[in-house]
Amino acid sequence: MDVVSPELNSLLPDEIMDTEAITMEEELPVEHLAAPPQSEPEPPQVPMETEVPEIVSLCPATTSMQMSSASTDAQCSTSSGTQLLLAPSGLITSTTMTTTTSAKTTGPAVTQNLPKISSVTVPANHQLIINKVASAPAADGKSPGTAVLKPEGQKLLVAGLSKTGQPIMLALPHTWNKPATTQGTGDAKAQPTQIKMLTTVGKPVIAVSSASQLMGSSSTLQAQQLKTLQTVKPVQTVGGVGTSQFKTIIPLGTPPNVQQIQVPGSRFHYVRLVTATTGSTTAQSGGSTNTNPSIQQAKPVMMNAAVRMSVPIVPAQNIKQVVPKPLTSAAQVVTTSQTPQRLIMPATHLPQIQPNLTSLPPGTVLAPAHGSGNMGYAVLPAPYVTQIPQPAFVTLTSSSTFSTATPIQTQARLSLNGLSTSEATSRPRKPCNCTRSQCLKLYCDCFANGEFCNNCNCVNCFNNLDHESERLKAIKACLDRNPVAFKPKIGKGKQGESDRRHSKGCNCKKSGCLKNYCECYEAKIMCSSICKCMGCKNFEESPERKTLMHLADAAEVRVQQQTAAKTKLSSQISDLLTRTTPAVTSGGGKLPYTFVTKEVAEATCDCLLEQAEQAELTTQPQAVAERLILEEFGRCLRRIISFAGKAKTDCPINC
DNA sequence: GAGTTTGAAACT
DNA sequence: CAGTTTCAAACTC
Numbered sequence: 001m002d003v004v005s006p007e008l009n010s011l012l013p014d015e016i017m018d019t020e021a022i023t024m025e026e027e028l029p030v031e032h033l034a035a036p037p038q039s040e041p042e043p044p045q046v047p048m049e050t051e052v053p054e055i056v057s058l059c060p061a062t063t064s065m066q067m068s069s070a071s072t073d074a075q076c077s078t079s080s081g082t083q084l085l086l087a088p089s090g091l092i093t094s095t096t097m098t099t100t101t102s103a104k105t106t107g108p109a110v111t112q113n114l115p116k117i118s119s120v121t122v123p124a125n126h127q128l129i130i131n132k133v134a135s136a137p138a139a140d141g142k143s144p145g146t147a148v149l150k151p152e153g154q155k156l157l158v159a160g161l162s163k164t165g166q167p168i169m170l171a172l173p174h175t176w177n178k179p180a181t182t183q184g185t186g187d188a189k190a191q192p193t194q195i196k197m198l199t200t201v202g203k204p205v206i207a208v209s210s211a212s213q214l215m216g217s218s219s220t221l222q223a224q225q226l227k228t229l230q231t232v233k234p235v236q237t238v239g240g241v242g243t244s245q246f247k248t249i250i251p252l253g254t255p256p257n258v259q260q261i262q263v264p265g266s267r268f269h270y271v272r273l274v275t276a277t278t279g280s281t282t283a284q285s286g287g288s289t290n291t292n293p294s295i296q297q298a299k300p301v302m303m304n305a306a307v308r309m310s311v312p313i314v315p316a317q318n319i320k321q322v323v324p325k326p327l328t329s330a331a332q333v334v335t336t337s338q339t340p341q342r343l344i345m346p347a348t349h350l351p352q353i354q355p356n357l358t359s360l361p362p363g364t365v366l367a368p369a370h371g372s373g374n375m376g377y378a379v380l381p382a383p384y385v386t387q388i389p390q391p392a393f394v395t396l397t398s399s400s401t402f403s404t405a406t407p408i409q410t411q412a413r414l415s416l417n418g419l420s421t422s423e424a425t426s427r428p429r430k431p432c433n434c435t436r437s438q439c440l441k442l443y444c445d446c447f448a449n450g451e452f453c454n455n456c457n458c459v460n461c462f463n464n465l466d467h468e469s470e471r472l473k474a475i476k477a478c479l480d481r482n483p484v485a486f487k488p489k490i491g492k493g494k495q496g497e498s499d500r501r502h503s504k505g506c507n508c509k510k511s512g513c514l515k516n517y518c519e520c521y522e523a524k525i526m527c528s529s530i531c532k533c534m535g536c537k538n539f540e541e542s543p544e545r546k547t548l549m550h551l552a553d554a555a556e557v558r559v560q561q562q563t564a565a566k567t568k569l570s571s572q573i574s575d576l577l578t579r580t581t582p583a584v585t586s587g588g589g590k591l592p593y594t595f596v597t598k599e600v601a602e603a604t605c606d607c608l609l610e611q612a613e614q615a616e617l618t619t620q621p622q623a624v625a626e627r628l629i630l631e632e633f634g635r636c637l638r639r640i641i642s643f644a645g646k647a648k649t650d651c652p653i654n655c
Numbered sequence: 656g657a658g659t660t661t662g663a664a665a666c667t
Numbered sequence: 668c669a670g671t672t673t674c675a676a677a678c679t680c
Contacts, residue, residue, distance in 0.1 A: 441664070442665085443665085507663075
């Protein structure tokens, strides 16, 4: 699904998916996140100057302007070059804001350490459209682009990635009005939202947590604190299954209480959707008098997509936990890494297994479960998230109307195996054939990979959203048996694929570790000292292995050549027909291919065989031989067409 | 496509 | 932890 604007998406480099650079040494201590930013100004030695995320204001290119509409005004500071449209949301969506807002900057105090930061409060009935990301500092003379939201209305922090690779953050923590309401953390007034940004090159990580800071009156609510916590080095992503990348993901920090969480040990982002608990919900669109949050929670998430956020589904290997903090803050994002496994969990049971969140498959996204309450979760696989129909996502214009979109639970709407069309093409997954495990055991590849069964051949499958509770229990059981059951078995060394190895090793006895029974061989890695296999032939110098590899490579090359030849031939034929058909048929004659009779075809084959024999006699390489044969085939075709044309000319009436 | 082999997962 | 059983994928015919 399209969850991010092309402009913004284009700003997201591939590196955003790569968190492999995050090493254990770079992990953030938990307390680091919790500390108020004011009390710990960013150490100058941190290379923020070069890697700090570029946070821009969603305001027009003018440095400061007064925006007005029929219902609201918005005052924004901005970095030059940024183009932001504040359009009445009514033009775009039926969802209307319930409050009017006057946003103004409050100085650089809380963001003084983060250059190029600005934020804007989105006025009611307005929708943000990001056209461009600014790179120039704010021209207001203050700390560049610094601004603090006044969250009476829609609040927005915009981030993404500039062309230079600097992260740009998008956040719209609507819950900042009452950050603690849905968290059960106590006094909402004393829980201003603290936003911290963990910066990597091309990998913005946002952590939003409550902090004990109260800025301004209760009406102005809390200030948002932005802080760059850390920068890490970029690392190249190693290809393979574990590198599936989703550049379009769910909206981050969307207004009605969308919280993004990243679980330690998982390289996927978790998004927690909780009930909007804004303090100003009195003017609900449609005149709804329902102010009960518990009722609002059951509403579908009606989201429009003026601005949508991409959540990087990053490669699995070597991603380290950054913030293993429990889900107690308004929104948290913690970077981890794992293979693109995805997992569904019942919404109503997730808290029971939160201690095991670190072992959840990557790609898991916490979303409100159908009919679940405020704290409900449904853990959706990342591919599902990307496929949740548009209405399932929060837009900047959405208000407290926050409903559970039915499509979230409709697997029938998902494409093959829960993958997007493009991904399914690039990373097809074989359907399982489970009959006894209900697809709730690790026997099932779908389940083991954290994916829903979809288009599988399984019998009595419980690996779907219709069996949330059963699936949860199964997951919990697996995690009880093996806390890392859903983590990738194939680790990756720092030097790349050559250093990949099985985390547990195989136990093969008869296969010689040269068949796909062997998990090492299947993963195209060699056995290691960890393996307990017998008669292993899957090692570097193994002649059997080399032979197999050689045969496999040769077969692969042949397939590629054949494919290329077929493609070229088809193209040539198509091209010839296209170019010749009008001339031939203009007079009512036969199409050229109608002259390809059996005799003509046999003659053509003879020509081709002759060419092949000649190539063989001259010991031409296979590629050359194939080229010669194809060229001969092309000449044959031209002759056929030429004769067809002559026939038409000679016999314009009967042909 | 049916039957067999294999080894991981699950169970005891 | 070791031995056994279960299971589904890989493989063979």
